[in-house]
Amino acid sequence: MEIQKLLNTQISDVAATSLMTLYCHALESQSKDPILDDPLAVEITDKLNPELSQSDNKLYQSLAKGKLEKKLVVHVAMRAKRYDDYTRNFLERSHNGIVVNIGCGLDTRFHRIDNGKVIFYDLDLPEVIAVKRKLLPETDRYRFIPSSVLNYEWMEAITQLNPDSVLLMAEGVFMYLKEEEVKSLVLKLQSTFPGCELIAEFFNAAWLKQPLRAIINRKLQRDFKFGKDATFKFGIKDSKDLDSWNPGIEFLDDWFYLDEPEKKLGLLRVLKDIPFFRKILWTARYKLN
Ligand SMILES: C[S@@+](CC[C@H](N)C(=O)[O-])C[C@H]1O[C@@H](n2cnc3c(N)ncnc32)[C@H](O)[C@@H]1O
Structure with missing residues (x-):
């Protein structure tokens, strides 16, 4: 066959x-x-x-x-569940809300959270959206954007809808970009979608320095079998770091894997009281005013 x-x-x-x-x-x-x-x-x-x-x-x-x-598997599933919950919560608060999943990959969030009303955009590099198009149908409310998030023209399709409220999420994405790219993107999101909510996963900048960087790269390449160009480039020290990027960026709350009472985390849960381990990768939520 x-x-x-x-x-x-x-x-x-x-x-x-x-x-x-x-x-x-x-x-x-x-x-x-x-x-x-x-x-x-x-x-x-x-x-x-x-x-x-x-x-x-x-x-x-x-x-x-x-x-x-x-x-x-457990970490990635916990993260997906958490971002589903963030999305449902946003949709409960904003009846005509638009959701943009930045760096959506082949994730099927729209189908997990669809409330029958949401307009949901899946944005990723053209090569990923090309695969997605063969697997999932686009509809009036489920739309694909084949573009780098850094090519800001994608924002026009959304501003044309004049949305009341916008949720932008970047789940496992920002760490693959450069610092200046993430900063300029966040400022552009702020000026284009004033009042929007941004939810993103962050990598700890301390782990970008040697020798920790080598440990992370070995993990990505040897254990996860990622190609050599899929490395982490961007990190922050604290969720509140973004507040200093521009007036109006407002940190709301954050979420750490190890704080969850998830039995599948097993022994990792004992590390939750050690900030160095608790805060390697985490998610933070912002209002961009
Ligand atoms: C680890 S995957 C995460 C996928 C999805 N968010 C999930 O959690 O299942 C990282 C994704 O970010 C996307 N990505 C990386 N750089 C990007 C860029 N500049 N513009 C759009 N997407 C990007 C990759 O193509 C990939 O699909």
Whole structure:
């Protein structure tokens, strides 16, 4: 039987990380007491498996075999569940809210949270959206933006709708960008969508310095099997750091994995009282006034 080619072009190392999070969602959904219920992710991975298993790419091969570190699966599923909850909460507060999932990858959030009204944009690099288009249909309320988030023309489609309120989320994305890119993006979001909410995951800047940087790179490349260009470049020290980037940026709250009473975190939970470990990767929420 001929294998359907879904990935056909060689995707970049950063874009390929979207396959890893998709497989985490699918694997966790099929586990006992799943943190995340994502049947569509399971369906998509079933479609991708034949192609990935024939590839000579190490990441693809381990994904097709379902060989992913258990703790990684748990972290990524916890994060997806948390961002689903943030989205539902936003939609309860804002009846005509628009959601933009920046660096959406192959995630199926729209289908997990759809309230029958939301207009939801999935934005990612053209090579990722090309794959997504083959797997999920676009509709009036579920739209794709094939663009780098750094090419600001994408914002026009949303400003034209004159939305009452906008939620922008960047789940596992900003760390792959450069500091000046993230700063300029946040300021552009602030001026284009005044009053919007931004939710983003951050990496701790302390871990960008050697020798910690080498430990992280080894983890990404050896254990996660990421390509060498999928490295972390940007970090902050504290959620409140963004407040100093421009007047009007207002930190609201943050969320740390290890604070969750999630039994699947296992022994990692004992690290929650050690700030150095508790705060490697975390999520913060802002109002951009
Ligand atoms: C680790 S994946 C996360 C995917 C998704 N947010 C999730 O949690 O399942 C990182 C994603 O960021 C996207 N990305 C990286 N740089 C980007 C850019 N400049 N513009 C748009 N997307 C970008 C990648 O293509 C990839 O899909």
